[in-house]
Amino acid sequence: MRQITIYDIAKEAKVSVATVSRVLNGTAPVKASTRAKIEALIQKYQFQPNAMARSLLSKETGIIGVIVPDLTNPFFPEVFAGAEQEAQESGHTFLLCNTMGSYAKESEYLNIMQEKRVDGIVFIGGRINLKDCEPELVQEVVEHANKIPLVLVNGNLKNTELTRVVTDEYTGTLLAMRHLIELGHTQIGFIGGESHMTTTSIKLRAFRKALRDEGIPVREEWILPDSFSVDSGRQMMQKLLDMKEQPTAVCCVNDFTAIGAIKTAVENGLKVPDDISIVGFDDIPLAHHVIPELTTVSQQANELGRMAIKVLRQMMNKGKTKKLTALEPQLVVRQSTARL
Amino acid sequence: MRQITIYDIAKEAKVSVATVSRVLNGTAPVKASTRAKIEALIQKYQFQPNAMARSLLSKETGIIGVIVPDLTNPFFPEVFAGAEQEAQESGHTFLLCNTMGSYAKESEYLNIMQEKRVDGIVFIGGRINLKDCEPELVQEVVEHANKIPLVLVNGNLKNTELTRVVTDEYTGTLLAMRHLIELGHTQIGFIGGESHMTTTSIKLRAFRKALRDEGIPVREEWILPDSFSVDSGRQMMQKLLDMKEQPTAVCCVNDFTAIGAIKTAVENGLKVPDDISIVGFDDIPLAHHVIPELTTVSQQANELGRMAIKVLRQMMNKGKTKKLTALEPQLVVRQSTARL
Numbered sequence: 001m002r003q004i005t006i007y008d009i010a011k012e013a014k015v016s017v018a019t020v021s022r023v024l025n026g027t028a029p030v031k032a033s034t035r036a037k038i039e040a041l042i043q044k045y046q047f048q049p050n051a052m053a054r055s056l057l058s059k060e061t062g063i064i065g066v067i068v069p070d071l072t073n074p075f076f077p078e079v080f081a082g083a084e085q086e087a088q089e090s091g092h093t094f095l096l097c098n099t100m101g102s103y104a105k106e107s108e109y110l111n112i113m114q115e116k117r118v119d120g121i122v123f124i125g126g127r128i129n130l131k132d133c134e135p136e137l138v139q140e141v142v143e144h145a146n147k148i149p150l151v152l153v154n155g156n157l158k159n160t161e162l163t164r165v166v167t168d169e170y171t172g173t174l175l176a177m178r179h180l181i182e183l184g185h186t187q188i189g190f191i192g193g194e195s196h197m198t199t200t201s202i203k204l205r206a207f208r209k210a211l212r213d214e215g216i217p218v219r220e221e222w223i224l225p226d227s228f229s230v231d232s233g234r235q236m237m238q239k240l241l242d243m244k245e246q247p248t249a250v251c252c253v254n255d256f257t258a259i260g261a262i263k264t265a266v267e268n269g270l271k272v273p274d275d276i277s278i279v280g281f282d283d284i285p286l287a288h289h290v291i292p293e294l295t296t297v298s299q300q301a302n303e304l305g306r307m308a309i310k311v312l313r314q315m316m317n318k319g320k321t322k323k324l325t326a327l328e329p330q331l332v333v334r335q336s337t338a339r340l
Numbered sequence: 341m342r343q344i345t346i347y348d349i350a351k352e353a354k355v356s357v358a359t360v361s362r363v364l365n366g367t368a369p370v371k372a373s374t375r376a377k378i379e380a381l382i383q384k385y386q387f388q389p390n391a392m393a394r395s396l397l398s399k400e401t402g403i404i405g406v407i408v409p410d411l412t413n414p415f416f417p418e419v420f421a422g423a424e425q426e427a428q429e430s431g432h433t434f435l436l437c438n439t440m441g442s443y444a445k446e447s448e449y450l451n452i453m454q455e456k457r458v459d460g461i462v463f464i465g466g467r468i469n470l471k472d473c474e475p476e477l478v479q480e481v482v483e484h485a486n487k488i489p490l491v492l493v494n495g496n497l498k499n500t501e502l503t504r505v506v507t508d509e510y511t512g513t514l515l516a517m518r519h520l521i522e523l524g525h526t527q528i529g530f531i532g533g534e535s536h537m538t539t540t541s542i543k544l545r546a547f548r549k550a551l552r553d554e555g556i557p558v559r560e561e562w563i564l565p566d567s568f569s570v571d572s573g574r575q576m577m578q579k580l581l582d583m584k585e586q587p588t589a590v591c592c593v594n595d596f597t598a599i600g601a602i603k604t605a606v607e608n609g610l611k612v613p614d615d616i617s618i619v620g621f622d623d624i625p626l627a628h629h630v631i632p633e634l635t636t637v638s639q640q641a642n643e644l645g646r647m648a649i650k651v652l653r654q655m656m657n658k659g660k661t662k663k664l665t666a667l668e669p670q671l672v673v674r675q676s677t678a679r680l
Binding site: 014015016018019022028029030031033063071072074077078080081084093094095096097098100104105107108109111112114115116136140230234259260262263266285286289290291 | 369629
């Protein structure tokens, strides 16, 4: 029979590893009924963590720290939901830290996580999406990663060997663009994203590449980066529509800007997709509930979160870990794109 | 001149109170450049925390814990954003804990917050929205609240004197219903919400009251609680539309179910609001971007988050605190409702 572990006890008792650890180590109070249940299982399986395991246990907090840039963009709660589902099994709990796009807050939260002795860190957005990240900010992450298992999600820090889980945004944008081109569009604009962020530059690179591959000239005036919000999508779409010549299709940096672009197109009396095709990126949960339903590229947000935890768990268990895990993006054709 | 406090130092240095505290107490490493900046300010103002302040400082972590039920519902990230904005000033940082609706996870996170010595706790959703919460679950929250300042947001626990910040959901639903009735609707259905939760029963009470006030009979078969998701809104709307007789207007438990209800109405060939009026609740950020724009009741989510922190700060400073702070909901008339 396989050796019983603390994870088995936690699973059967339907509590977290941290709770079992509390009972074993007496480090903090546990509800009487829960304690009784756990003690019964310890008895049943004659579970005896050896000295090394015990020391390991008391070092482990069962907590994973997650740093995200903006929870009001539903992509991030979706990634987090995947992480939570995956961690359910191993009994880990989460400290979620929202940075509101502030690098100072990222530093703050990295320090807090270090102090609070999390077992691992998942880092999404912020400085890891910068085209040029200050060396001091890079160095800080590397130093934390030297002490605590740390996974970057959909980002990178130059000249480091940090472990990463990403969706291939370049390929994703190619999929979206080829879809538009196959539908007969050659007049295509690009809306949204901040120029200093890699997610924008990667997508723009693919945007240009897709046009070049078909010998379609790039119309620079139709490339309108700005930000990632719905309002930004609305404003940039209005800019496009106010131009003398307009594209017949628009590739948006994410679903939020696409929802804004559709809204403004409709307000300007256009029909989507009859008069203009619009494609998003992310496949947020609402993408298939809006009217018209959004054609978009799925980043597999949920799977991305799950994968981050799988990789982090390998690192926490000192197992072999691939430095880069890339998920394949998927084109999801719905109602916001049509043949020209 | 007013005595300089740690908050002033933190504000001027643009760092959190926790970081200043780290420099003062030497409890954890701080980036060299940040440390230099803080030390310069301490020098400049001759800031000398006295022994008591110092002991207080080292007890304070500058961290507020927030328990939420479901971050994939944009209402909760919006409340949290308000809390973050409000806490910016006082330099507090957050540990956000998502419970996925599990009461066991709530217990887990309450324990973690206690262990990690947060300065205060904001509790939203979950057990505090139950019509009948088990005494053991109530008692647990009371015990934590005896040790750490704790604020309930939009909920209550019977027979306790916990501090609460709420939006008046009863009045909010009355506003929505009176709006529909003023538009000439008398055939009104109700969609969504879980029956065992107070948010549902409070709204249903107001729904019945509004009809009764006008002498309009309640059609029980048109009351379809289920859950809070978009999919639930779609399914319950389909149920309504499959009935022999159908309402001309639908009051939804939240914006998610309203978005689902609109989607299904449109798929069934109905025009919203020409053929059927639909009103939501919450005023999530997307409510004014969807097509048609959602008529809804604003819970002032952002303000709710801000208020929770204001009240919590009063408690942390041992100031006088009102046991109940109620925000007025606001009817927001947009495009999904029309005259019969």
